[in-house]
Amino acid sequence: MPQFAANLSMLYPEHAFLDRFGAAAADGFNAVECLFPYAYAAADLAAQLQAHGLRQVLFNAPPGDWDAGERGMASLPGREAEFRDGIRRALDYAQTLACPRIHVMAGIVPAGQDRGSLRPRYEANLAWAAEQAAAAGVDVLIEPINSRDMPGYFLSRQDQAHAIVQAVGAVNLKVQMDLYHCQIMEGDLAMQLRRHLPTGRVGHIQIAGVPDRHEPDQGEVHFPYLFALLDTLGYTGHVGCEYRPRRGAVAGGTTAGLGWLPRQQ
Numbered sequence: 001m002p003q004f005a006a007n008l009s010m011l012y013p014e015h016a017f018l019d020r021f022g023a024a025a026a027d028g029f030n031a032v033e034c035l036f037p038y039a040y041a042a043a044d045l046a047a048q049l050q051a052h053g054l055r056q057v058l059f060n061a062p063p064g065d066w067d068a069g070e071r072g073m074a075s076l077p078g079r080e081a082e083f084r085d086g087i088r089r090a091l092d093y094a095q096t097l098a099c100p101r102i103h104v105m106a107g108i109v110p111a112g113q114d115r116g117s118l119r120p121r122y123e124a125n126l127a128w129a130a131e132q133a134a135a136a137g138v139d140v141l142i143e144p145i146n147s148r149d150m151p152g153y154f155l156s157r158q159d160q161a162h163a164i165v166q167a168v169g170a171v172n173l174k175v176q177m178d179l180y181h182c183q184i185m186e187g188d189l190a191m192q193l194r195r196h197l198p199t200g201r202v203g204h205i206q207i208a209g210v211p212d213r214h215e216p217d218q219g220e221v222h223f224p225y226l227f228a229l230l231d232t233l234g235y236t237g238h239v240g241c242e243y244r245p246r247r248g249a250v251a252g253g254t255t256a257g258l259g260w261l262p263r264q265q
Helices: 017-026 042-052 081-099 115-135 158-168 179-185 191-200 223-232
Strands: 003-007 031-033 055-060 101-103 138-141 173-178 202-207 238-241
Touching: 003 055, 017 031, 017 042, 017 138, 017 191, 031 238, 042 055, 042 081, 055 081, 081 101, 081 115, 081 179, 115 138, 115 173, 138 158, 138 202, 158 173, 158 191, 173 179, 173 191, 179 191, 191 202, 191 223, 191 238
Parallel strands: 003 031, 003 238, 031 055, 055 101, 101 138, 138 173, 173 202, 202 238
Antiparallel strands: none
């Protein structure tokens, strides 16, 4: 059975962020991930990990101005200096948190431009980021995101992401395969896993129920089958639980929705 990581940006909204570490550990998680840790000192986050016996397995590099609608800078011309500063900051956090991977968001395609014109800049930025991360023993991940949740995002399909990873050619540049996004854009999840996992280019997997991004025990995807398939295919990484609890921020709501979670971890 795969190992599962609680996404603390989405799970446990009934708790303040720093209290979510303890809540996840109490529910049996041994690992966590999050979107952006930068509102907190890295030392404070590391203290929470140590206090609760958790591993940080993933977080995102700075995405630009998130509140203004930015969703990454890696593909955007003219943002190279800011992008590099963000990667350096992410690697500083990764070192303190002993986190082995960071997700680098591509960005929204600017009006009047097409994806093809942005790809050379995207690949150059990823090559630079991977080089910096390799020196720190960290993997850089890119994630196809569905166009319903994030219209205009540069990267939306698995084959597109794998082609870019191959083109850059860095051994520590990998694909973050979110089965929620993949189901919405492409479906055929079992065959997608069979096709891509053996390549060694998948660095992390995430899940959520489809179509509503709640617990993975309801909706159109039968996750127990896919969990067994991950074992068959030899996947040894973590599966990030990046979903919104159906009960929202009601006290105990996240915990009440974990009936789907295998307890053999």
